[in-house]
Amino acid sequence: MSTAYRKHFAPLTNPATLVVVSGALILCAVMGIRQTFGLFIGPFSFDRGIPITLIAFAIALHNLVWGFAQPFAGAAADRYGFAPVVAFGSIIFAAGLALAAVAPSGAMLVVGMGLMVGIGISCTSFGVVMTAVGRVASPEKRSMAMGLASAGGSLGQVLIVPLAQVVRESSGVPTSLLVLALLMAAAAPLGIILDRRNPGAGSSPAPASPALPLSSLREVLSQACRHRGYRLLTIGFFTCGFQLAFIATYLPGYLFLCHMPIGLGATALALIGLFNMVGSAACGWLGGRLRQQYVLGWLYLVRGVTIGVFFFLPKTATSVVVFAAVMGLTWLGTVPLTSGLVAKIFGTRHLGTLFGICFLSHQIGSFLGAWLGGFVFDMTGSYSLVWEGTAVAGLVAALLHFPVDDTTASTSIFQPDPARA
Incomplete structure (x- = not known):
């Protein structure tokens, strides 16, 4: 084979490229399926008689379970590799969707869409995928690389x-959820590719070598929490989860209350995904190219202002499209920036664990965003209070991120990347 031929086709087989593509496909399935849950709130309520509050709790619970399970999923990927973690997560995610498809009661819906889906997402989403990409890509x-992988979630x-939406309207909710379950199960083998290594990246593979044993979760957390930048980053990430979960869950219903066309909610969610491919x-x-904390600060500021303007302006098809595009x-975009900043401060050796802990804050916010939306609506008949709180939260998050300290941690348990050393 000629040198020119190998050079021309090298990017197609480069380990880093394969890992990024595989990670993007996994996130495509995971995040795409997760964003459909708001479409099922009405049918679950009207067809099965399940209270909206309980449906909201099930959706909120998967966010909370995802958050609490994420550090352990990340630690398992750090220690044992990505393939078994992704395979386990894909199957339990698919099983949770299948259970929700046939759930006759709210209790089974909570177990399927809440507990099982939450565990499945923790093993197949950002905390695991971004760790794989972070290790294989050069500093x-x-x-x-993380931004390109994250864009896969938007493609989904x-x-x-x-x-x-189409399958639900043509064949019903159970068939729609079962189709989603099959799509999720198909992602299970992609974890094998995440375990590939790029020799030029300078990152140590997982599982860790005996020469560099992984520290305990308690020790890693204790050392990381002493870093002021990590504390601010973790607190600020709460806002991202709160905003995204509320909007993804309740935007279709909110637009319906505003007398918008029924299909506009699904269109808006799809537009958010389309523009996020560019945004991520x-x-x-x-x-x-810039300090990541500054990019994060401006991102939260723009998001908060956009939410506030959309809420107070009259609702039209044009305003919905513009809102979806800016959102x-x-x-x-917060995900590659936040995970990249954690990698910059602490290196990639414990990235799965540390980003997982940081992501827990995000998911506590997601739980509150998804649950409070339904609770406030049941209490007041309106989403207004939550919309206002979501806008204010964006401004607070911006103030938290601008002063984040990105100084590299010097603690011995956080080994620097050899490529940076």
Whole structure:
């Protein structure tokens, strides 16, 4: 084979490229399916007689379970590799969707869409995928690689939300959820590719070698929490979860209350996903050229202002499209920036564990955003209080992120990347 031929086709077989593509496909399935849950609130309530509060609790619970399970899923990936973690998560996620498809009561819905889906997402989403991408990418290209993988979640939103809507309308809720379960199960083998290594990245593979044994979860957390930048980053990430969970869960219902066309909610969610493909890649690119905490601060500021303006302006098809486009540009861009900043401060050796702990804050916010929306609506008949709180939270998050200290941790348990050393 000629040198020119090998050079031309090297990017197609480069381990880093394969890991990024595999991670993007996994996130495509996971995040795309997760964004469909708001489409099922009405049918679960009207067709099965399940109270909206209980449906909201099931959706909120999967966010909370996801958050609490994420550090352990990340630690398992750090220690045992990504393939078994992703395979386990894909199957239990699919089983949870299948259980929700046939659930005759709210209790079974909570177990399926709440507990099982939450555990499944923790093993197949950002805390695991971003760790794999972070390890295989070189430090100077890490932020961009994470942004491209994160954009896969948006592709899923663009493709899977309309698919779920069409199948639901033509064949019903059970069939729609079972189709989603099959899609999730198909992602299980992709974890094998995440365990590939790029020799040029300078990152140590997982599981860890005996020469560098992984520290305990308690020790890693104790040392990381002494870093002021990590504390601010973790607190600020709460806002992202709160905003995204509320909007993804209740935007379709809110637009219906505003007398918008029935299909506009699904269209808006798909547009958010479409524009987030650009936004995630752009945030990853900016994170490789600017200080990531500054990009995060401006992202939260733009998001908070956008939410406030949308809520107070009259609702039209145009305003919904513009809102979805701007929100899409800022939707998941926080993930490559936050995970990249954690990797910059602490290296990649414990990235699965540390980003998982940081992500727990995000998911506590997600739980409150999904649950409070339903609770406040049942109490007041309106989502107004939560919309206002969501806008204010964006401004607070911006103030928290601008002063984040990105100084590299010098503690011995956080080994620097050899490529940076």
